[in-house]
Amino acid sequence: xxxxPYSSQDIETAKSKFNRDHVYDTDGNDFFSRFSPAxxxxxxxxxxxxxxxQNAKNVLTVAGSxxxxxxxxxxxxxxxxxFDISFCAHALQDIKTTAIGKLKHTEYFVLLENLYxxxxxxKIPIMxxxxxxxxxxxxxxxxxxxxxxxxxRGINPLYLPWLRFRPTRxxxxxxxxxxxxxxxFIWSNVLDLxxxxxxxxxxxxxxxxxxxxxxxxxxxxxxxxxxxxxxxxHIVLCDVFHNPVPELENFRVHKRLMHLSWYxxxxxxxxxK
Numbered sequence: 001x002x003x004x005p006y007s008s009q010d011i012e013t014a015k016s017k018f019n020r021d022h023v024y025d026t027d028g029n030d031f032f033s034r035f036s037p038a039x040x041x042x043x044x045x046x047x048x049x050x051x052x053x054q055n056a057k058n059v060l061t062v063a064g065s066x067x068x069x070x071x072x073x074x075x076x077x078x079x080x081x082x083f084d085i086s087f088c089a090h091a092l093q094d095i096k097t098t099a100i101g102k103l104k105h106t107e108y109f110v111l112l113e114n115l116y117x118x119x120x121x122x123k124i125p126i127m128x129x130x131x132x133x134x135x136x137x138x139x140x141x142x143x144x145x146x147x148x149x150x151x152x153r154g155i156n157p158l159y160l161p162w163l164r165f166r167p168t169r170x171x172x173x174x175x176x177x178x179x180x181x182x183x184x185f186i187w188s189n190v191l192d193l194x195x196x197x198x199x200x201x202x203x204x205x206x207x208x209x210x211x212x213x214x215x216x217x218x219x220x221x222x223x224x225x226x227x228x229x230x231x232x233x234h235i236v237l238c239d240v241f242h243n244p245v246p247e248l249e250n251f252r253v254h255k256r257l258m259h260l261s262w263y264x265x266x267x268x269x270x271x272x273k
Contacts, residue, residue: 004140005187006087010034011144018148034187035145038088039065039154040116044207044238045165046071052268053203053234060197060228061205065154066093068205069183070100070167074175081201083186083193087141088150090185094138095121098130100179105172112157119149135182191217194224202230207238222248226271235269 014035018024024037042065050056050071059077061068063084072080082093095115099108107126114124121127121142131139155162167175186196190209204225210218222235226248229235235251251269 015148036086037150037153038092040112040151041065041157042067050075056202058201059203060201062207063089063093066096070175070179073178081184083188085189091138091141092151094135094182097179097182098133100175102130105169109157115151116156120146190221197228200228200230202233203236205236210237229271233271237267
């Protein structure tokens, strides 16, 4: 990007949501605001989730922690586009793709833990190895949001139960071979996402989004994204809470209970053509 996609007022508004303990202070109504902190790691077993649609070559997935795109790419997707309502997810995604290409396996997790624990990412010692390689818009954002814990959502990446989900050394080596320097990122909420799409996908992953939407919004989202699925394509939902998926006549619903973590449920909506 040649110029910042946000204004100085945007940054001031975002910073005003952090309390004096530097914790993001917000209610449920604006939980996923444009600058809400990103989850440093996924709490989903993405190794299993991507196997639901293991032959997908063109994928659109929520950016989230950045891990979704990494695992789809490792599973063989030729192209992976990402979206998120929070610009923090974009920054974290760029940090991860850059770090994978530059850092050792152990260094990568040291970086993640430090990002989770500190509010000034550019000052983390190990960041010096990747800072010169980060895209300018990400560098600018990290600088503008200094002193704010923008990667503090979710669990500490060294939390023991999560360790079984993180990439092994061999998987990390595979990521180094297939993960691009950066993924295409669409800064959008899910209701407006269709207005910024120009391609068709085998998989559209809306992990952990429907839990925060009204039923009418769920129907609207599925209807708007349906035209962007290839023949036989899937919209994949992974929700924390048990929310019924709207039955639409153009989709076939498959529900699979999977132990992705402690409370996940996968629902695959297959386009009928």
